[in-house]
Amino acid sequence: MKSLLVVAHGSRREESNQEVRELVGQLRTLDNRYERIDCAFLELAEPSIPDGLRALIAAGCEDVVVLPYFLSAGRHVAADIPGEIDSVRAEHPAVSIRLAPYLGAAPGIPELLRSQADAAQ
Amino acid sequence: MKSLLVVAHGSRREESNQEVRELVGQLRTLDNRYERIDCAFLELAEPSIPDGLRALIAAGCEDVVVLPYFLSAGRHVAADIPGEIDSVRAEHPAVSIRLAPYLGAAPGIPELLRSQADAAQ
Numbered sequence: 043m044k045s046l047l048v049v050a051h052g053s054r055r056e057e058s059n060q061e062v063r064e065l066v067g068q069l070r071t072l073d074n075r076y077e078r079i080d081c082a083f084l085e086l087a088e089p090s091i092p093d094g095l096r097a098l099i100a101a102g103c104e105d106v107v108v109l110p111y112f113l114s115a116g117r118h119v120a121a122d123i124p125g126e127i128d129s130v131r132a133e134h135p136a137v138s139i140r141l142a143p144y145l146g147a148a149p150g151i152p153e154l155l156r157s158q159a160d161a162a163q
Numbered sequence: 164m165k166s167l168l169v170v171a172h173g174s175r176r177e178e179s180n181q182e183v184r185e186l187v188g189q190l191r192t193l194d195n196r197y198e199r200i201d202c203a204f205l206e207l208a209e210p211s212i213p214d215g216l217r218a219l220i221a222a223g224c225e226d227v228v229v230l231p232y233f234l235s236a237g238r239h240v241a242a243d244i245p246g247e248i249d250s251v252r253a254e255h256p257a258v259s260i261r262l263a264p265y266l267g268a269a270p271g272i273p274e275l276l277r278s279q280a281d282a283a284q
Contacts, residue, residue, distance in 0.1 A: 048276065053237060069276055073273075076280075108283075109283070111234065112234075116174060144279070145276060146182065148279050150274075150278065151266075155186075156190065156194050157270075158264050158269050159230050162228040162229075162230070162261040162263035
């Protein structure tokens, strides 16, 4: 069973966390290659990354892709998220947990910025 | 003369600021509708948003689109960036400064996440 965990920073502002949850809802309607798509947060919101991973594993997922919803390759992307993944890998060595490149590294970002610029009021 | 100012948060980590500058470079090659495309930072990096706007105006731009390179509609997007824009509007009432929707609101984000998930190693 294949699953996707979208990982965001997390915010004190609950609307920002809700935006991530809604995005995951859109992703579920777009992508049927993953039997389950969830989100998790590095800090300030629930579930944490380890708890999000554990929930997927408890539901029977053996192949999990973790996707950082971040714009830059800072410490969070380079060290903190891989560290959280490693802690769960150690608990569940039979589960494949793979890390996707962070959103900001997507080749389509300039095109998306272009379309947002067109929507300026 | 039409121009685009991509506005990022800014980071203590110079590589993150550099990522934004490189992205703007890619946008310049993609989009020839703007005679000038620059970036500016809300904090922690240079130029500031007012300084970025003033540089465009000094170069002769009368129509500037400001595009927030942010993933969520937090205080920075909702209040801080519009506030910085307003201060420059007051200085240059003849210049049109329009605000584009922030990157995270782009309809193409779920599709981009999908393609990043495919690139997981």
